[in-house]
Amino acid sequence: xxxxxxxxxxxxxxxxxxxxxxxxxxxxxxxxxxxxxxxxxxxxxxxxxxxxxxxxxxxxxxxxxxxxxxxxxxxxxxxxxxxxxxxxxxxxxxxxxxxxxxxxxxxxxxxxxxxxxxxxxxxxxxxxxxxxxxxxxxxxxxxxxxxxxxxxxxxxxxxxxxxxxxxxxxxxxxxxxxxxxxxxxxxxxxxxxxxxxxxxxxxxxxxxxxxxxxxxxxxxxxxxxxxxxxxxxxxxxxxxxxxxxxxxxxxxxxxxxxxxxxxxxxxxxxxxxxxxxxxxxxxxxxxxxxxxxxxxxxxxxxxxxxxxxxxxxxxxxxxxxxxxxxxxxxxxxxxxxxxxxxxxxxxxxxxxxxxxxxxxxxxxxxxxxxxxxxxxxxxxxxxxxxxxxxxxxxxxxxxxxxxxxxxxxxxxxxxxxxxxxxxxxxxxxxxxxxxxxxxxxxxxxxxxxxxxxxxxxxxxxxxxxxxxxxxxxxxxxxxxxxxxxxxxxxxxxxxxxxxxxxxxxxxxxxxxxxxxxxxxxxxxxxxxxxxxxxxxxxxxxxxxxxxxxxxxxxxxxxxxxxxxxxxxxxxxxxxxxxxxxxxxxxxxxxxxxxxxxxxxxxxxxxxxxxxxxxxxxxxxxxxxxxxxxxxxxxxxxxxxxxxxxxxxxxxxxxxxxxxxxxxxxxxxxxxxxxxxxxxxxxxxxxxxxxxxxxxxxxxxxxxxxxxxxxxxxxxxxxxxxxxxxxxxxxxxxxxxxxxxxxxxxxxxxxxxxxxxxxxxxxxxxxxxxxxxxxxxxxxxxxxxxxxxxxx
Amino acid sequence: xxxxxxxxxxxxxxxxxxxxxxxxxxxxxxxxxxxxxxxxxxxxxxxxxxxxxxxxxxxxxxxxxxxxxxxxxxxxxxxxxxxxxxxxxxxxxxxxxxxxxxxxxxxxxxxxxxxxxxxxxxxxxxxxxxxxxxxxxxxxxxxxxxxxxxxxxxxxxxxxxxxxxxxxxxxxxxxx
Numbered sequence: 001x002x003x004x005x006x007x008x009x010x011x012x013x014x015x016x017x018x019x020x021x022x023x024x025x026x027x028x029x030x031x032x033x034x035x036x037x038x039x040x041x042x043x044x045x046x047x048x049x050x051x052x053x054x055x056x057x058x059x060x061x062x063x064x065x066x067x068x069x070x071x072x073x074x075x076x077x078x079x080x081x082x083x084x085x086x087x088x089x090x091x092x093x094x095x096x097x098x099x100x101x102x103x104x105x106x107x108x109x110x111x112x113x114x115x116x117x118x119x120x121x122x123x124x125x126x127x128x129x130x131x132x133x134x135x136x137x138x139x140x141x142x143x144x145x146x147x148x149x150x151x152x153x154x155x156x157x158x159x160x161x162x163x164x165x166x167x168x169x170x171x172x173x174x175x176x177x178x179x180x181x182x183x184x185x186x187x188x189x190x191x192x193x194x195x196x197x198x199x200x201x202x203x204x205x206x207x208x209x210x211x212x213x214x215x216x217x218x219x220x221x222x223x224x225x226x227x228x229x230x231x232x233x234x235x236x237x238x239x240x241x242x243x244x245x246x247x248x249x250x251x252x253x254x255x256x257x258x259x260x261x262x263x264x265x266x267x268x269x270x271x272x273x274x275x276x277x278x279x280x281x282x283x284x285x286x287x288x289x290x291x292x293x294x295x296x297x298x299x300x301x302x303x304x305x306x307x308x309x310x311x312x313x314x315x316x317x318x319x320x321x322x323x324x325x326x327x328x329x330x331x332x333x334x335x336x337x338x339x340x341x342x343x344x345x346x347x348x349x350x351x352x353x354x355x356x357x358x359x360x361x362x363x364x365x366x367x368x369x370x371x372x373x374x375x376x377x378x379x380x381x382x383x384x385x386x387x388x389x390x391x392x393x394x395x396x397x398x399x400x401x402x403x404x405x406x407x408x409x410x411x412x413x414x415x416x417x418x419x420x421x422x423x424x425x426x427x428x429x430x431x432x433x434x435x436x437x438x439x440x441x442x443x444x445x446x447x448x449x450x451x452x453x454x455x456x457x458x459x460x461x462x463x464x465x466x467x468x469x470x471x472x473x474x475x476x477x478x479x480x481x482x483x484x485x486x487x488x489x490x491x492x493x494x495x496x497x498x499x500x501x502x503x504x505x506x507x508x509x510x511x512x513x514x515x516x517x518x519x520x521x522x523x524x525x526x527x528x529x530x531x532x533x534x535x536x537x538x539x540x541x542x543x544x545x546x547x548x549x550x551x552x553x554x555x556x557x558x559x560x561x562x563x564x565x566x567x568x569x570x571x572x573x574x575x576x577x578x579x580x581x582x583x584x585x586x587x588x589x590x591x592x593x594x595x596x597x598x599x600x601x602x603x604x605x606x607x608x609x610x611x612x613x614x615x616x617x618x619x620x621x622x623x624x625x626x627x628x629x630x631x632x633x634x635x636x637x638x639x640x641x642x643x644x645x646x647x648x649x650x651x652x653x654x655x656x657x658x659x660x661x662x663x664x665x666x667x668x669x670x671x672x673x674x675x676x677x678x679x680x681x682x683x684x685x686x687x688x689x690x691x692x693x694x695x696x697x698x699x700x701x702x703x704x705x706x707x708x709x710x711x712x713x714x715x716x717x718x719x720x721x722x723x724x725x726x727x728x729x730x731x732x733x734x735x736x737x738x739x740x741x742x743x744x745x746x747x748x749x750x751x752x753x754x755x756x757x758x759x760x761x762x763x764x765x766x767x768x769x770x771x772x773x774x775x776x777x778x779x780x781x782x783x784x785x786x787x788x789x790x791x
Numbered sequence: 792x793x794x795x796x797x798x799x800x801x802x803x804x805x806x807x808x809x810x811x812x813x814x815x816x817x818x819x820x821x822x823x824x825x826x827x828x829x830x831x832x833x834x835x836x837x838x839x840x841x842x843x844x845x846x847x848x849x850x851x852x853x854x855x856x857x858x859x860x861x862x863x864x865x866x867x868x869x870x871x872x873x874x875x876x877x878x879x880x881x882x883x884x885x886x887x888x889x890x891x892x893x894x895x896x897x898x899x900x901x902x903x904x905x906x907x908x909x910x911x912x913x914x915x916x917x918x919x920x921x922x923x924x925x926x927x928x929x930x931x932x933x934x935x936x937x938x939x940x941x942x943x944x945x946x947x948x949x950x951x952x953x954x955x956x957x958x959x960x961x962x963x964x965x966x967x
Contacts, residue, residue, distance in 0.1 A: 020893050027901025028889040030836020030876030034902065037835035127821065204840045204848055204902040204936050255838070255902030256936045288841045510900030510937050683896050686939030714845035714934070722940040723931040751939075 011590050012526050014519035015742075018679035019529065021515040023508070032253040035208035035225040036285050043210065043281040044073055046271055047129035049119040049136050050293065051111035054145035054366040054707025055160070058109050058118065058138060065135035066121060071128040074278055075136070076120045078106040081273040086239050088264065090330035092480030095337050098170040100330035101161045105270035111140070112160060112328035113368045114708050115293025117267050122274050122282055145366040145707040149302055149325040152365045160328050160364040169330055170337045170362040174344060176419040178355040182317030186308035188395040190388055195776045196380055197700035198300040201373050202719055205255020206286040207295065209268045211275035219246045222272060227257040227507055228547045233539045234483050235264060235333065236272055251537035257509040258374040258691070262549055263296055264332045292712035297701050298373035300325045301343065301380050307388045308355075313396035313403045317355035318348045320384065324362055327369035333482045336370055337362050342377025342469065345420040347385050349467035350429055350645065352409045356419035366707045375749035376550070378468060379692055383757040383777060386464040390761050400463050400761070401442065404433055408465060425638075427645040428671045428733045429465060435669040435731050436463065436647045445651060453769065458656055459664070460766025463649045464757035470551035470672075470746025471642035471737070474635070487635035488557050489543025490564040492521065494572060494628040496614045498592060498607025500527060502564070503535040505545025506557030511748060512680040513553045517561045519676055520742070524565035526589030543631060551746020554676055555642055556634065559740040564632035571627045575609050578621055638739035644746060646670030648689070648754040650726075654766040656788055659781030661697060661763060663726040670750045671733040674743035678732070681747050686728045688751020694720040696756035700778050805869040809834070810878025818865040825849045825860035828875060836876035836905045840934065847933035850906040851875050857913040876905035885912050887950050897946040899937030907933050911947045919958075920951045
């Protein structure tokens with residue numbers, strides 16, 4: 001018996017199909033072209049002298065010997081670059097009362113974190129530039145450094161910015177009402193304090209930039225390892241006073257990004273200025289140590305949470321306080337407040353309860369800036385919520401699945417809103433919970449756990465429900481006055497030989513953007529996918545757009561491509577109808593052939609339509625102007641965000657003698673709406689989970705008392721490697737958004753969002769017989785032994 | 792100070808057989824092999840990730856064994872045979888690994904991928920059919936931030952199985 005036909009059995013139906021990525025073959029052959037690989041004629045290399053102190057006044061800088069070194073072309077300090085670059089301030093208007101000091105590429109008189117770039121050298125080679133750094137002497141007067149989060153919040157503590165009133169960057173609170181009453185009436189009140197360590201994205205390709213200013217043309221070309229080329233086109237134009245149309249940003253192959261490569265970094269801005277001062281191309285590639293001290297860090301939070309629960313285990317209210325330390329500045333242009341803001345707004349998001357109160361305190365300290373990194377705020381909100389739910393389950397005597405089943409927003413309750421004001425179109429917590437229970441084989445795992453416990457083997461099972469923010473509308477940054485686009489654009493053309501090229505503003509960092517865009521275009525136009533070429537990452541040839549961040553590639557970029565392809569198809573059929581003396585509505589395209597829509601009989605190849613339109617327009621009826629290139633822009637409307645949801649589970653083993661944790665298996669059920677390429681979604685989810693597992697068990701930027709980063713190399717800062725990672729079982733639920741024709745939502749942050757929460761719950765489950773508990777991430781062996789009273 | 796720097800910059804002639812061709816390079820004594828491959832020979836498929844042998848992005852074959860090109864000075868490789876991702880691609884030696892990585896999307900950004908392939912090639916040359924555990928162990932010096940590793944393990948396991956099957960078929964054909 002043959003299976004029934006599905007939509008995937010139609011010719012050219014690529015939406016929903018697991019096809020490999022066309023661009024991956026090039027990368028497999030070592031033919032990637034990353035910014036680190038780019039070499040331009042007359043190119044020079046920059047290196048930066050960095051501050052050894054977390055906080056110090058710059059008294060004097062002597063660069064005489066460095067300037068005299070053969071091969072050195074320029075030595076520039078803060079004042080030199082300040083002559084050509086205007087300062088920036090990392091605040092957004094809708095965060096009322098938010099403060100941050102103005103920043104320049106290189107500081108004028110004060111350094112505020114250990115590792116801050118102070119002086120730039122440009123030379124014939126990176127090695128010569130580094131030699132010259134050794135010949136520069138800087139006199140510093142050390143100032144008191146603010147290192148600890150709690151110390152930074154104390155009144156009377158030294159200030160990170162002496163001009164500021166305090167070390168508080170931003171404060172806000174939310175209150176939906178009824179919180180105190182709910183706590184007074186609760187059968188159980190759970191209270192807990194959580195701490196989350198700073199970690200950093202560690203993209204394998206470090207930050208890299210080649211700036212090439214041509215003074216004669218008045219044109220700046222920047223090859224930049226970034227995920228947001230249009231944002232940087234705007235920033236370079238405005239801060240260096242170059243007309244925007246004369247700034248070109250090219251983002252070729254990017255060796256990992258995860259949010260790291262969309263923030264403004266001082267060295268990158270400096271390199272643009274250095275190229276302008278010299279009129280030559282200048283390259284800077286951060287080495288790994290520089291990456292650790294100058295890339296953004298993230299997730300440095302201390303959260304106090306209370307939860308009120310009734311006798312049946314129903315959540316009544318939550319009350320939370322999040323204090324987060326962001327470093328000496330707020331990042332530009334997205335700010336360092338967004339993470340904390342998302343933490344307090346996402347806490348409790350999967351659950352149906354009315355009373356919620358939260359306070360957020362964002363605090364400066366003398367460390368490198370923190371900012372948006374994959375699944376911004378989600379892992380913290382999820383860990384706090386899910387650990388509290390497990391503690392509530394334990395108080396009431398419920399199983400973790402049972403308490404979630406009792407509290408998640410029911411699948412038939414949509415549309416609805418969270419007590420923090422997020423509007424949910426349609427989520428699927430109940431069906432996801434059920435699927436996870438099945439794929440984990442939960443009852444069997446519990447039986448195995450109980451049996452092994454008898455033999456002194458301590459395994460734990462943890463689950464965590466999550467809600468993910470995707471497809472952000474202008475409500476995200478636009479309303480705050482940031483010039484960050486929430487719309488995307490595509491220009492799509494039929495070439496003279498009947499192929500299609502699509503230049504689109506969403507970008508590719510390996511997640512498969514180009515593949516899914518070609519799938520959507522081929523599907524909508526009725527072509528074989530190999531006849532569609534997708535172009536991304538060059539502001540000169542693609543229309544302006546937000547590019548790739550906050551999971552908007554498929555949901556917004558994909559919809560842009562879909563609408564553009566439909567427009568082009570209509571234009572092709574209009575010309576075909578003229579040639580064939582037929583109504584356009586009676587025609588369709590299959591496999592590159594215009595066909596009779598009813599009978600599917602081929603009538604004319606689209607290559608023939610292209611030939612006629614481009615080369616023999618004289619044969620078309622008078623007045624016909626064939627439009628075989630169309631441009632289309634799409635901005636999300638309707639819901640401000642397309643929220644997705646899912647649930648994860650994991651099975652771990654804790655060695656109670658050594659504190660080591662072994663990840664045995666991980667499970668994910670996720671719902672990202674319409675799936676365009678299941679293989680790519682699975683791999684996004686797996687990669688995301690592993691980033692979350694790194695956070696859960698290994699990754700922490702550790703600082704000494706004087707504000708020195710103590711583990712700034714890949715030998716000291718642990719990242720997840722193949723040996724420690726488990727196999728990951730994935731299942732899907734599809735709830736498409738009705739806001740777009742495509743129906744896709746994001747999936748890139750789902751894995752990271754809940755992985756550490758899952759591990760936290762699993763480890764605590766394993767430690768339950770010892771009445772030991774951990775509420776800090778990463779869960780290191782030392783913390784496990786400490787919890788067990790053995791360290 | 793400046794005399795030290797002169798010494799650091801002094802060129803040394805080194806000769807290798809790179810991807811099957813005889814090559815002569817003028818390198819500074821402090822240039823690493825990865826610097827020389829990427830900058831002098833423009834073989835940019837070999838990447839520098841951590842520059843301390845922890846991430847595996849710079850793996851190349853030196854006289855048939857995988858080595859970290861960031862942990863070796865170019866002068867130390869004088870006289871050696873060096874095979875990079877470009878050479879191994881062109882010779883077809885890793886074509887089955889590349890095809891399986893592609894089919895399973897066992898790469899995302901691709902920056903770690905050349906090092907992964909060279910390590911996988913080395914592993915399968917030593918162990919015909921490694922267990923998944925052994926594959927994970929062998930890759931424990933290759934950092935990938937994108938994939939979560941599972942697809943990479945799957946791809947290598949599938950190639951190992953296919954190579955073993957093919958060898959068995961060839962043996963059978965020869966004995967007939």
